[in-house]
Structures are given as structure tokens and as C-alpha cells.
Amino acid sequence: MKHLTLEEMTAFISFQSLDGDSIKLAAKVNGHICRCKECRDKLRAFQTVSEGLSDMLRSGNENVAVLHENKDAAAMQGGEKKTEEKIPLSRKR
DSSP, X not given: OOOOOHHHHHHHHTOXXXXXXXXXXXXXXXXXXXXXXXXXXXXXXXXXXXHHHHHHHHXXXXXXXXXXXOHXXXXXXXXXXXXXXXXXXXXXX
């Protein structure tokens, strides 16, 4: 069985309007995920991520706190140290 591509899944979850191509893709994706648990699970995960990103952008939050390892501090202290860094989000769509 040929699995859905990332491009097909991305197009499916980001439909803005229905036209002939999007209807054909919707039929293909829906037909496939009815039979393929692997693609159904991947699509569900992509939808969750997409919805989370959309919610975050709609919330108006200009920065996202990102945890990362500060390896120099961890090496000096003999352990892991996590710090927060604010990363501005682009407002372009």
C-alpha cells in the first residue's frame, strides 16, 4: 500500500476553500485513512500540531519561551541547566 505523502497531508489539513483539486484530495485522503492506521495516526498528529500553532498565533503572543540546554553552564556545574530564551514569531502568513 502506498502511504500518503507529507505534502498531501499538509494540503488536506490546510484547506482554505473547496475546489475540484481539494475535493479530489479530500476523497483520496479520507479513503486512505479509513484503511491505513499508520497514515491516520500521522494525520491526527499533524492536525494537532497545526491547531496548536494556529491557536498560538491567534492568541497574539509575540514570543515563545523555548527551553534549551546551556552546555557551558552545565559543564561548569557538573549537571544540566535549562534556561529560557524568548524567540519572536513572524506575523507573516
